[in-house]
Amino acid sequence: MVIEHLLQDKTDYDYYIFDAFFDIEEMNKILKIDPSKFTIIYPSFILTDENQFDNSRLIGLLWTSQHYNINLRDFVGLIFTPNKIKKLILTSKFFHLRPEDTDETCYFLGPHIEQRVVDNSFDFKKEEGKKLLFISLGTIFGKDLDFYHQCIEAFRDSEEYQVIMSVGKFVDIEQTFKDIPKNFTIYNYVP
Numbered sequence: 001m002v003i004e005h006l007l008q009d010k011t012d013y014d015y016y017i018f019d020a021f022f023d024i025e026e027m028n029k030i031l032k033i034d035p036s037k038f039t040i041i042y043p044s045f046i047l048t049d050e051n052q053f054d055n056s057r058l059i060g061l062l063w064t065s066q067h068y069n070i071n072l073r074d075f076v077g078l079i080f081t082p083n084k085i086k087k088l089i090l091t092s093k094f095f096h097l098r099p100e101d102t103d104e105t106c107y108f109l110g111p112h113i114e115q116r117v118v119d120n121s122f123d124f125k126k127e128e129g130k131k132l133l134f135i136s137l138g139t140i141f142g143k144d145l146d147f148y149h150q151c152i153e154a155f156r157d158s159e160e161y162q163v164i165m166s167v168g169k170f171v172d173i174e175q176t177f178k179d180i181p182k183n184f185t186i187y188n189y190v191p
Contacts, residue, residue: 002027016037016039017039017041018040024040027068030070039085042088086105086107087105089108089109090111091111092110122190122191123185131161131162133164134164135165137167143171148165148176152177162185164187166188
């Protein structure tokens with residue numbers, strides 16, 4: 001856990017960089033680090049979230065709050081609570097959906113682009129007479145193996161659908177999917 005690690009590490013760093021899901025102001029009641037050294041990384045979508053009152057986001061905060069006797073806030077609440085912590089935003093201001101919601105604490109870095117390993121075996125051909133279904137959870141939720149298995153069971157051997165599933169770079173396809181139906185093609189990446 002991050003709190004335990006930081007409590008044990010006595011190094012005086014120039015900056016402490018956290019992602020937007022980390023309620024650093026509340027956790028600093030325990031850590032006692034100089035707040036001027038905090039920087040938060042925000043993917044652009046977080047600062048433009050329209051569904052800011054979804055209670056499912058509160059999962060996981062209760063235990064930590066009770067264990068350390070602090071009051072952690074939902075990460076969307078953190079974004080809409082004014083603070084003076086430096087914010088690194090992983091897009092340009094030009095592409096940010098609501099730049100008017102930013103202030104002098106926001107620094108636009110441009111996009112974070114990883115070198116993508118392309119699967120050259122990808123087949124662009126669609127089977128005649130079948131609907132094409134593409135399944136992908138993206139980068140953040142891409143490790144939800146139960147979801148992928150549920151999709152396989154839902155569309156297993158369907159005569160109506162040709163299914164292409166992109167599971168991301170962290171999923172070992174051969175280890176994770178032992179019985180791939182003939183109407184499924186599973187890739188780590190889809191071009």
